[in-house]
Amino acid sequence: MARGLNRVFLIGTLTASPELRYTPGGLATLELSLAGQDLLVDGAGGEREVSWYHRVRLLGRQAEMWAEALGKGQLVFVEGRLEYRQWEREGEKRSELRIRGDFIDPLDGRGRETLEDNRGQPRLRHALNQVILMGNLTRDPDLRYTPQGTAVARLGLAVNERLRGAGGAEEEKTHFVEVQAWRDLAEWAGELRKGEGLLVIGRLVNDSWMSSSGERRFQTRVEALRLERPTRGPAQAGGSRPQDAPRAHAVQTGGVDIEEGLEDFPPEEDLPF
Template identity: 70%
Template sequence: MARGLNRVYLIGTLTARPDMRYTPGGMAVLELTLAGNDLVQDETGIREIPWYHRVKLLGRQAERWGDALEAGQPLFVEGRLEYRTWEAEGQRKSIVEIRADFLDPLDGRQMETVEDARGQMRLRNALNQAILMGNLTRDAELRYTPQGTPVARMSLAVNERPRGQAGLGGEPRAASRREHWEEKTHFLEVQAWRDLAEWAGELRKGEPILVIGRLVNDSWTSSTGERRYLTRVEATRLERLTRGSGQAGGPRPQKDRTGGVDIEEGLEDFPPEEDLPF
C-alpha cells in the first residue's frame, strides 16, 4: 500500500463562538465552524462557491483557544480527515470529520468578507485544500450527468502516519504526540469532473494515487426519507504513483480541473455521515 498522506488546510472565518465540552475522561473538545468562498472555474466561467466546515480540536490547544475566539475571527487550520465507524441500533454508521492538529488566528484587516443569510461572516478568497495519498479500494466509477458532463467517483484508503510527524513548521505537534500511535486506515471519497474524470475512469482497484482538491459537503434525502450527509474531496489534480503499484510507467501529467455540478444518482452507494454519540 502507498505511504499515506492526509492533510487539510483551511483559512476561513468563524461563524460563531466555538463550542467547548469535555469527554468522560476529561479531554477538552473544541468544535467550531469555519466559512469561506472558493473560486471555481467551469464551463460558465469563474464562480464563488460558499463552504462551511466543522472542525474539531482536542486537548491543550482546545483549552487554550476555547475562550479566546469570537464570531467573525479569521483562522488558519492545519489538520486531517478522520474516518470513524460505530454501531447504532444494529446498523453500521460512519462519519468523516476534520480533526485540527493546529490552529492560529489571523489578522483580518486586509481580508474581505461577505455576510450570509444568517448574518454569519464568510471569508472571500479563502483556503480550502486537502492533500491525500493512498490506494483505491475499488475501480473508479465514471458516469455522465444529464447534461453530458463526465464525473468520476473513487474511494481511497489512506494509512495514517504515526502521531508526532512534523507539521508545516517542521516541529511535531504537542497534541499529536499524546495521541495513540497504532496504524489506522481512513476511507475517503474523491470526486473528479470533466477531463480529469475521464482520465480517472481508467484507474483500478489497488492503484496508489495522489489527490489534491477541495473539501465538499454533500447532502441528500435517501429513498427511505432520511437526510444524509457526506464529506468528500473534489479533485483538482490527480497523479498516479509508481511505487508499490506493480505497474510500469510513470505518473501521467494532469491538467487542473474542478467543478461545482451536483449529481444525485448513485449516492446511496456511499455511507452516510451521522453525529457521533458521546
C-alpha cells in the same frame, strides 16, 4: 501500498464563538465552525464563487488554550487531517469524515472581505480550502456520464496513518475518503484499478440527500482538482507517469446527490465549468 498522506488546510472565518466541552473521560474538545468562499476558475478564464462550511475539532491542551481566545468573525488558519469514524445505530452502520485540527493560528483580517449569509454568519471571500491525500483505491472507479455527456468518476481512497497509542506503541489506522472527479480528469481516473496508489489534491465539500426512509443524510468528500499516480521504482518506469494525468480546470460546486446506487445526475447548469 502507497505512502499515507493526509493533510487539510483551511482559511476562513468563525461563524460562531466556539464552546469548550469535556468528554466523560475529561478530554477537552473544542469545535470550530469555519465558513469561506472558493474562487473557481475554468480553463477559459471564467470564474465562480462557491461557499463552504466546515467544522474542525480541537482536542486537549489546544482546545483549552483557544476556547477563550476565539470569537465569531475571527479569521483563522487551520492545518489538520481527515478522520474517518464508523459506528452502528439501530442495527445500521453509520460513518462520518471529520476534520481534526493539529494547528490553528488566528490571522489579521484587515483588508480581507467578509460577507454575511442569510443566517447572519460571516463568510470569508477568497478563502483557502485544500486537501492533499495519498492512499490506495478501495474499488475500481465508477465512471459515468450525465445525460449531457459530462464525465464524472467516483473513487474510494484508503489512507493509512501511523499513530502512537496511549502506551507508546505504534498503531495503524485507515481513513476511508470518497473522491469525485469531473470531465477529462474523470475519464483519466476511470482507467485506474482497485489497489493502485493515488495522490489527490482537491477541496473539501459536503453533500446531503434524502434516504429511502425519508431521513436526511450527509457526506463529506473531496472534489479532485488534480490527480497523480505515484510510481514505485524502476519496475514501473514504463507505466503512467504523473505528468500523464490531465489537469482539472474546474470542480463540482456541491449539492450533488450521492446516495449509493443513485442513477440520476445533477442537471447541466449545476455542473462545474
